[in-house]
Amino acid sequence: MSEAGSLRIAGCHYPAGSAAGQAAELHVSADGALRLEPGGRALGHWRGLRVPERLGRAPRVLGLGDGGGFETGDNAAVDACERRFRGRVAGGRLHALEGRWTIAWLALAGLGFSIFAGFVWGIPALAARVAPWLPASVVVGSSEETLASLDRHVLRPSRLPAARCEALEATRARLAARAGLSGGRLECRRGGAFGANAFALPSGLVVITDEFVELGGDDDELAGVLAHEVAHVEYRHGLRQALQGSLLTLGAALLTGDLANAGSFIAHLPVVLAGLHYSRDFEREADARGAALMRAEGRDPRALARALARLEGAARQKERPAAPAWLSDHPDTQERIARIEALAR
Amino acid sequence: MLPPASCRAPYDDFEGLSLVPLDNAPDRPPAPPAGGALPPLSGPPPRQPHPPGLPVAAVPLRMRVQFHGEGGEFFRIWIVNLLLTVLTLGIYSAWAKVRTRRYFYGCTSLAGSTFEYLAEPVAILKGRAVLAVALLLLYASLSMMPLFGAALLVGALPFVPALIVSSLRFNYRVTRWRNVAFRFTGSYGGAAVAFLLWPLLGVVSFGLLWPKAIQAQRSYLLNHVHYGNAAFSADIPLWPVYGCSIVASVLLGIVTAVATVLSGLMLARAGLRPQSMADLDHWQLFALVLPTLAYLFGLTLSAAYYRAALRNIVLADVAIGDGHGLRSHVSVLDYIAFATGNLLLTVVTLGLARPWVRVRTARYFATTTTIRFAVPAGAAMAGIAAVTEAAGRRGSTLGDAAGDAFDWDLSL
Ligand SMILES: [Zn+2]
Numbered sequence: 001m002s003e004a005g006s007l008r009i010a011g012c013h014y015p016a017g018s019a020a021g022q023a024a025e026l027h028v029s030a031d032g033a034l035r036l037e038p039g040g041r042a043l044g045h046w047r048g049l050r051v052p053e054r055l056g057r058a059p060r061v062l063g064l065g066d067g068g069g070f071e072t073g074d075n076a077a078v079d080a081c082e083r084r085f086r087g088r089v090a091g092g093r094l095h096a097l098e099g100r101w102t103i104a105w106l107a108l109a110g111l112g113f114s115i116f117a118g119f120v121w122g123i124p125a126l127a128a129r130v131a132p133w134l135p136a137s138v139v140v141g142s143s144e145e146t147l148a149s150l151d152r153h154v155l156r157p158s159r160l161p162a163a164r165c166e167a168l169e170a171t172r173a174r175l176a177a178r179a180g181l182s183g184g185r186l187e188c189r190r191g192g193a194f195g196a197n198a199f200a201l202p203s204g205l206v207v208i209t210d211e212f213v214e215l216g217g218d219d220d221e222l223a224g225v226l227a228h229e230v231a232h233v234e235y236r237h238g239l240r241q242a243l244q245g246s247l248l249t250l251g252a253a254l255l256t257g258d259l260a261n262a263g264s265f266i267a268h269l270p271v272v273l274a275g276l277h278y279s280r281d282f283e284r285e286a287d288a289r290g291a292a293l294m295r296a297e298g299r300d301p302r303a304l305a306r307a308l309a310r311l312e313g314a315a316r317q318k319e320r321p322a323a324p325a326w327l328s329d330h331p332d333t334q335e336r337i338a339r340i341e342a343l344a345r
Numbered sequence: 346m347l348p349p350a351s352c353r354a355p356y357d358d359f360e361g362l363s364l365v366p367l368d369n370a371p372d373r374p375p376a377p378p379a380g381g382a383l384p385p386l387s388g389p390p391p392r393q394p395h396p397p398g399l400p401v402a403a404v405p406l407r408m409r410v411q412f413h414g415e416g417g418e419f420f421r422i423w424i425v426n427l428l429l430t431v432l433t434l435g436i437y438s439a440w441a442k443v444r445t446r447r448y449f450y451g452c453t454s455l456a457g458s459t460f461e462y463l464a465e466p467v468a469i470l471k472g473r474a475v476l477a478v479a480l481l482l483l484y485a486s487l488s489m490m491p492l493f494g495a496a497l498l499v500g501a502l503p504f505v506p507a508l509i510v511s512s513l514r515f516n517y518r519v520t521r522w523r524n525v526a527f528r529f530t531g532s533y534g535g536a537a538v539a540f541l542l543w544p545l546l547g548v549v550s551f552g553l554l555w556p557k558a559i560q561a562q563r564s565y566l567l568n569h570v571h572y573g574n575a576a577f578s579a580d581i582p583l584w585p586v587y588g589c590s591i592v593a594s595v596l597l598g599i600v601t602a603v604a605t606v607l608s609g610l611m612l613a614r615a616g617l618r619p620q621s622m623a624d625l626d627h628w629q630l631f632a633l634v635l636p637t638l639a640y641l642f643g644l645t646l647s648a649a650y651y652r653a654a655l656r657n658i659v660l661a662d663v664a665i666g667d668g669h670g671l672r673s674h675v676s677v678l679d680y681i682a683f684a685t686g687n688l689l690l691t692v693v694t695l696g697l698a699r700p701w702v703r704v705r706t707a708r709y710f711a712t713t714t715t716i717r718f719a720v721p722a723g724a725a726m727a728g729i730a731a732v733t734e735a736a737g738r739r740g741s742t743l744g745d746a747a748g749d750a751f752d753w754d755l756s757l
Contacts, residue, residue, distance in 0.1 A: 012457065012458060014524035014525075016524075016731075017730060017731045018729065019523040019525045019572075019727075020723070020727040021523055052461075055422070055444060056414075056448055056451075058413075058448055058459065059451060059454075059459050061521075061524060068524065069523075071458060071459065094425070094444075098422045098426075101417075101421065103421070104420065104421040104425065107424045108697075110428050111431060114431045114432060115431065118431070137489075138489060
């Protein structure tokens, strides 16, 4: 600053249409009139300049009215002129946010919370909202495809007496009707690598393995398991799980697009762990709804708990190593049994 | 109040700069960046006779590109913009992109002048929105009507070169140095040959022609760039591209083999059968993760080697305008160590060190790039005139969005 109220900004002047340029000074008078030195050429008023937003300490090129440019690293002087002649600094608030470490750490905390909230609450809510809109043809088609693929690779034809399977189908149909569901059917299969198991596909297709039926549970226990599977269908758990998987992958990809070098492993680990967490919530929901359906049918709501205990007893006999709790697909069986017992009381 | 000197460009008389370019005397090669040996400076002689009246000692002279960004400063910009992007469900990403680019361009300087990135965030957002809708329709039709979707996918192939050209035109047009814009003048036909035909032949030939495809692509990307009226041109030799592709493939092959054997051995010891993810104990999980990490590490080594070696081949001797030139001097071993350090830094900090890594990388590649002026830089600059592109050749943000979405590497 030299004369009262006037400013000098040091930089480099580029004439319009050429890369030629030279060191120069932009003189800004107290009323905003511009003069380029050396040469003394008048360049109009400050308000005629195109001033890019401030960004860190990077120099800026001011766009002159004649198509030329004036590059300067004197950001403070430029901002002072902006404030004086335009009344505001474009992007000044953003620059103030970006300039402070306190804000940066707060933003980091906010970001962590937003990601957590989005993954734990946002995505499940979105999936639950979207699931009913999927066309029935897609749901049925993908379910039949899944069963066909399982039949090719894991499952084998059932060796149960046909009457046993038909009786189970009748039970499933009654429970499904009780839940207000139409369609769906029951398939009996020899489980192979699946062992004693029962699962539902989104279209309402329930598969129960011979090994499960042969564990020796009574009809109520099997009905309890079917009620649990029907509840999965009613709440569209399968669809929501699949949608959540896609949304999680999409979200993680958007967030870590930047992180490509760190490899997909790191990007996908939280997705896998979060996915496991979702399935626990769904299991608890299906346990509760299954017990309610059993009660409505006039059957013992505790039957599922007995079936779970039987399943666990059988598994313990095989002496498989216990999975770490945080990595298990199903919530601890004892915990589920206790919950069901509490609900039935 | 003046900004700290590290980001303030030296605005000395430009003519004077040309005699003592930045930190290098004109008759001495630039100091190697951190330990790497630099190739000799004996580039080809200037194509034009030396203009009369200018000091001979100054011709030819080299200047190193400089980078003044700082990791901490960029971290603050990055985290604020990332938070705003998440809070606006991705809408702000267009502004975040422009700010990030502007920061990196603005901190890159050559001969005291920095680069400018002039894209409009709203235009970028429009491009991204159009692309997102198109991709959504494509995925929806793929999952509901697979045959029709597949037909659409094949039908979309001819648009890929168009998007590439469009992205290049757009990105060069909004890049400026010394108030003069870059341009990209490649045609659709050239892009179709480089990005569809050659890769197709590369696949059909079981990879034998893949390095040729890479060479064709790099050549197309480089030979249509203009700075104002000064054209970039370079003959990219084919056999060195084959050489570095073979070395990178062998490296990758060794790493894959080692990781596979390692994982097989460890899983066998851990007694793990497939299809029992839920039954993993900690030791088995470790057995599963360790080979993956080993593979990731090896992949980084191979990719770093390939990137550095290819860059040196592609940018070995780029001619710009009347006898000026550009050259890359990355030391391959040095860069492998650098990239490995970056990976470890990123992994250990769960990605939080990413801004520092990006700044380090930008500085690394800037300082290993030199520009050679055939005449003193002031005279050279006076010879460069801005050229305004015709309306039909200005590119679009749709192409730019596609480049971002599919991670096309179209940079030099
Ligand atoms: Zn269940």
